Amino acid sequence: EIVLTQSPGTLSLSAGETATLSCRASQSISSNYLAWYRQNPGQPPRLLIYDASSRATGIPDRFSGRGSGTDFTLTISRLEPEDFAVYYCQQYVNSPLTFGGGTKVEIK
């Protein structure tokens, strides 16, 4: 099973700042089959990025993903109120599909 480790656990920032989130895999993720999700309280996760760097439908260009192999990054520019949430990475190259433990972006 591919284990995904996200860091930091919590990120304290102000609106308008830039958030940089990390996701490290226990083994290489081929074809960059990695996604990022945002989950706001009481809501289901929302897909932000798939295939490591492609934005999902309706996702603004403030969100960008990069990386390959075992190291992946999600960058969120110009943080808006709805961006203060928990973010998860997910790999879909192998079964079981697995998620990272999450990074909480909170208001400083």
Next chain:
Amino acid sequence: QVQVVQSGAEVKKPGASVKVSCKASGYSFTTYPLHWVRRAPGQRLEWMGCINTGTGFAIYSQKFQDRVSITRDTSATTAYMVLSSLRSDDTTVYYCARSGDTTCYSSINYWGQGTLVTVSS
């Protein structure tokens, strides 16, 4: 528009089974697989399994292999997840969600609202 709507909250006793339904609409039901994901203790998301809605073939996480069954009814455009031998640590929110691609090895781009299952004596 694509919609994934799950059945309502359930309360079950330890050892019982629960069946959660997931009605999908707004697209060709048999084209995209449906996944089941739950919140693990500590809030990590846990993938339980996925069903190819065209063939009916399902794959499962080994963690749940012995206790979970995912099926679908194409005429009702609905998938079902049955979790058996319930324990207190199965108390959490369960999500049904649609694959972004035509295989289970895909990101997940449409999520249901979640179903809270509570296991309590």
